[in-house]
Amino acid sequence: MSFKEDEHPEEHEQHEPSFQKVDKRHSAEEESEPADKQDREAEAAVQQPVDQETEEAVTEVPLQALDVYDMLRFVVSLLTQQAWVSLGIQKAPGAEDVEQDLPQAKVAIDTLEFVIDKLAPDLEPQERAELDSVLSNLQINYVTRA
Numbered sequence: 713m714s715f716k717e718d719e720h721p722e723e724h725e726q727h728e729p730s731f732q733k734v735d736k737r738h739s740a741e742e743e744s745e746p747a748d749k750q751d752r753e754a755e756a757a758v759q760q761p762v763d764q765e766t767e768e769a770v771t772e773v774p775l776q777a778l779d780v781y782d783m784l785r786f787v788v789s790l791l792t793q794q795a796w797v798s799l800g801i802q803k804a805p806g807a808e809d810v811e812q813d814l815p816q817a818k819v820a821i822d823t824l825e826f827v828i829d830k831l832a833p834d835l836e837p838q839e840r841a842e843l844d845s846v847l848s849n850l851q852i853n854y855v856t857r858a
Contacts, residue, residue, distance in 0.1 A: 781834040787827055788843065795820035795850045799857060814858055821850045 796802040798820055800812030828843050835843070 791824040
């Protein structure tokens with residue numbers, strides 16, 4: 713069964729409820745303030761975010777919202793990574809080869825020990841044991857290479 717376009721086209725059109733058709737064709741005599749206002753409103757509606765809740769979920773947490781212990785945990789991960797790289801056990805991100813730099817490794821390991829001690833009041837016993845284990849492994853690897 714087929715239909716001709718000139719036979720009741722409104723029956724065959726499907727409209728999305730969230731879209732509004734706006735005729736932007738204007739002749740010189742037809743241009744007026746209301747048409748321009750409709751155009752601006754239509755453009756503004758398109759530019760608005762669909763869901764404010766979704767937009768808020770994507771928003772990053774400001775650095776001020778982190779407490780000092782959260783920041784120290786981040787520093788621990790950075791120093792640990794740098795210590796492994798400086799020991800020549802891991803490649804630096806983006807590097808093709810491993811390179812050993814024992815003076816840098818020593819500074820990273822010593823600083824890591826200091827930061828872990830400062831974190832101690834906020835650490836659970838299991839977390840403290842894990843960090844102590846990582847620190848011991850780094851120290852042993854340093855001594856074997858020095």
